[in-house]
Amino acid sequence: MAERRDQSLERQDFAWLVLMSLIFFGLVAIGLWREYATAWRPWQREFKLVLAHAGRFQDARKFQPGIRQIWNPELGVVDRCVSCHLGYEWGGILPAALRQPLTPHPNLSFMNRHPFDRFGCTPCHAGQGWATNAHAAHYGGGGWEEPMLSRRLAAGCGVSEAELLQMRCNFCHRRDRSTQGMDAINLAKTLIKKKKCLICHSVEGQGGHSAPDLTYEGDKDPEQFDFSHIAGARTVFNWHVEHFIAAGKVSPKTAMPDYDMPPDQARALALLMLSWRHINYPPQYIPQPQSAPQTAATPAASSNH
């Protein structure tokens, strides 16, 4: 009797053992599959073929599949975009007509001032650097905190993708009087002077005090704007555009003049407003103020002579 119970216990133990092993192997298989079936792997497989097709057999052979990233703690950059955007550094070797995400980065004259290994991608493009699938990387993983400045988002603002990107260029180039590749922002900076905005507003300690300080205007949340008089899209960008064209309509009884300016000027100023944010980049990432005639001509500088 006792012996038979022992046997049945043994049989039960054995059944458990088999079940546990099956579950274990199942988990390992799922783990391996998830490791393998990533969103970036097909692009890496294709990229190897692209390299070989371009005659770069050595590079194709050396290419090791795996997550790739540009990491720079100084800028808080962990950009895995390059797990899929594999051709970015291959301008001149791989054809520019390759499809995304394998295309070489547009060969813009200022790119060599922002080496990829230091600047990564998100300081200019935004998006979720650490994400490894395209939707999360481009449009944010759930929250819309810093969605990539995509062509779609730009179209919604009535500007080109390159113009929208200038908003982020100006995170670092804020103190430049004008910067190559930033035409919309450069235009907005001249408008600030021409329209004498600083009679009423202050920016970084300069200007008047009869209107809100604009130093960190870009940090304001959508909830802090009154959209009840906005005709078009209820975005902060569009609030600014309509406010620059007809301040009195958007903020009834405001002291701010109705500038009635052309839409492209209003959009440029809106980009500038959104670029004025609190930025924590270390000083070596903020361009030196140009040795511009502006500083040379200040009274303080000339009184030294």
Ligand code: HEC
């Ligand atoms: C999992 C692969 C993958 C990752 C990761 C990825 N992308 Fe993409 N990206 C793509 C693909 C595929 C396309 C082309 C199709 C499309 O537009 O969605 C693309 C298109 C783009 C475009 C051009 C389209 C547009 O709307 O402007 C930009 C710019 C871009 N990616 C930037 C980024 C940045 C920046 C990151 C990192 C934050 C990133 N991508 C991460 C796969 C990826």
Ligand code: HEC
């Ligand atoms: C210094 C700023 C800067 C950095 C850093 C940067 N880009 Fe760009 N990128 C631009 C600009 C400007 C454009 C041109 C947009 C245009 O003309 O439509 C562009 C264009 C692109 C495009 C083509 C978009 C399209 O619609 O065809 C892709 C894709 C892209 N960048 C991906 C990347 C990736 C990936 C990285 C990181 C390895 C990166 N960029 C780093 C500024 C930058």
Ligand code: HEC
């Ligand atoms: C994270 C900060 C940062 C961002 C974002 C950035 N830049 Fe720069 N940029 C710099 C720094 C720092 C330098 C100076 C590098 C050097 O000393 O060569 C520079 C240099 C330049 C120069 C060379 C002339 C000059 O003024 O020194 C141009 C032109 C330029 N950037 C344009 C752009 C454009 C256009 C964008 C957006 C597409 C952009 N930058 C985005 C930091 C940035």
Ligand code: HEC
């Ligand atoms: C005569 C004074 C005056 C001038 C000049 C003026 N503003 Fe204003 N501005 C105001 C006042 C008052 C408000 C607050 C009420 C409102 O929203 O219109 C304001 C609001 C704003 C806001 C919204 C601020 C916020 O966070 O609510 C922005 C942005 C702005 N002005 C930018 C500008 C720019 C850029 C110029 C020059 C093109 C300019 N202003 C010229 C008086 C002025």
